[in-house]
Amino acid sequence: MARRTSIHIGGFKHANPIPNASRIGNLLMSGVILGRDPVTSEMPPQLEAQCANMFAHMKAIVEAGGGSTDDIIKMTVWLKDRSQRAPVNAEWIKMFPDEHSRPARHSLPMEMEGGALVQCDFTAVID
Numbered sequence: 634m635a636r637r638t639s640i641h642i643g644g645f646k647h648a649n650p651i652p653n654a655s656r657i658g659n660l661l662m663s664g665v666i667l668g669r670d671p672v673t674s675e676m677p678p679q680l681e682a683q684c685a686n687m688f689a690h691m692k693a694i695v696e697a698g699g700g701s702t703d704d705i706i707k708m709t710v711w712l713k714d715r716s717q718r719a720p721v722n723a724e725w726i727k728m729f730p731d732e733h734s735r736p737a738r739h740s741l742p743m744e745m746e747g748g749a750l751v752q753c754d755f756t757a758v759i760d
Contacts, residue, residue, distance in 0.1 A: 638655070644693070645666070651664055653690075654697075660758060663691070663695075664754065666690045667690075667749055668682065668685070668686040668687040668690075670682075671686065676747055676748035681720045681723075683720075687752065688725075688727070691708075700759035706737065706756055706757060707738070708737070708754070710740045710752075711743035712741070712750065713744070713749070720751075736755070
């Protein structure tokens with residue numbers, strides 16, 4: 634039996650031959666998560682729609698890995714325009730409403746291709 638398990642979800646797939654996430658023991662780490670539409674695989678032009686899709690993909694990935702969003706301990710977000718964090722924060726508060734129980738998060742600027750305005754990755758510890 635392999636020590637490492639690849640995690641894949643429907644509705645979001647990488648172009649390269651990599652999984653959405655990988656799990657060893659109780660540690661789950663995602664690859665990059667974009668805000669592509671889960672039905673069409675198209676990149677919405679609006680940052681708000683990309684953020685909503687990105688957070689939905691993150692939830693699906695952690696659940697496919699055997700956990701829940703309560704198990705996410707760290708999230709890194711890359712934005713094309715780092716000053717445009719309001720749509721990220723709106724989805725953040727929806728997913729993590731308890732200000733006393735939120736993951737750590739860091740946002741960084743990044744040049745992106747293919748219409749992407751935001752992307753993230755996360756680490757989860759699953760009991």
